Amino acid sequence: ETGVTQTPRHLVMGMTNKKSLKCEQHLGHNAMYWYKQSAKKPLELMFVYNFKEQTENNSVPSRFSPECPNSSHLFLHLHTLQPEDSALYLCASSQHPTGNTEAFFGQGTRLTVV
Amino acid sequence: GQQLNQSPQSMFIQEGEDVSMNCTSSSIFNTWLWYKQDPGEGPVLLIALYKAGELTSNGRLTAQFGTTRKDSFLNISASIPSDVGIYFCAGPLDSNYQLIWGAGTKLIIKP
Numbered sequence: 281e282t283g284v285t286q287t288p289r290h291l292v293m294g295m296t297n298k299k300s301l302k303c304e305q306h307l308g309h310n311a312m313y314w315y316k317q318s319a320k321k322p323l324e325l326m327f328v329y330n331f332k333e334q335t336e337n338n339s340v341p342s343r344f345s346p347e348c349p350n351s352s353h354l355f356l357h358l359h360t361l362q363p364e365d366s367a368l369y370l371c372a373s374s375q376h377p378t379g380n381t382e383a384f385f386g387q388g389t390r391l392t393v394v
Numbered sequence: 395g396q397q398l399n400q401s402p403q404s405m406f407i408q409e410g411e412d413v414s415m416n417c418t419s420s421s422i423f424n425t426w427l428w429y430k431q432d433p434g435e436g437p438v439l440l441i442a443l444y445k446a447g448e449l450t451s452n453g454r455l456t457a458q459f460g461t462t463r464k465d466s467f468l469n470i471s472a473s474i475p476s477d478v479g480i481y482f483c484a485g486p487l488d489s490n491y492q493l494i495w496g497a498g499t500k501l502i503i504k505p
Binding site: 284 | 398427434435436437438439442482484492493494495496497498
């Protein structure tokens with residue numbers, strides 16, 4: 281139990297579907313993050329939320345839409361995705377909003393776009 | 395932009411062998427982090443280094459913060475089957491504290 285829970289663990293969706301990924305952290309952290317992990321590539325930071333406010337959007341296409349209703353929950357809404365968006369999507373949290381050292385990760389959602 | 399270069403990309407070793415891997419950058423980092431990712435799981439922090447020259451151990455794992463602040467090393471002694479996985483180095487940017495990640499070193503233990 282890492283304290284960060286992601287659902288679903290696996291998701292297959294068509295390019296015209298709309299789906300959402302959910303992340304919940306039970307660690308009392310103030311910062312939450314979405315990462316994309318593709319095979320043989322470094323983790324790519326997508327979004328950063330500090331105290332529920334989005335502070336970073338690393339040029340992510342608008343077909344990915346994050347939502348952070350409170351400091352414990354983070355969503356990633358997906359629509360009209362492309363096959364190249366297939367990857368492992370990882371959520372993470374950290375205590376300090378000014379830095380994401382010692383980030384704690386969820387198990388990820390394995391997304392396949394068909 | 396800043397990048398972290400990890401080597402080797404993968405390692406095939408026998409159980410019981412010692413393992414060494416490293417991470418280098420063209421820029422200075424003030425913190426080095428080593429994570430391990432098991433198959434089907436998210437990365438888990440193994441060791442955090444905050445001071446140049448620092449040597450820190452976590453069980454059979456030992457990591458060092460290079461004195462130039464541009465590199466870090468991770469050693470695993472007497473490897474066991476549960477050591478398999480991907481090891482990542484990471485460091486935060488001074489500008490916005492976002493973590494920069496290496497591409498990982500995949501450790502495979504030969505039966």
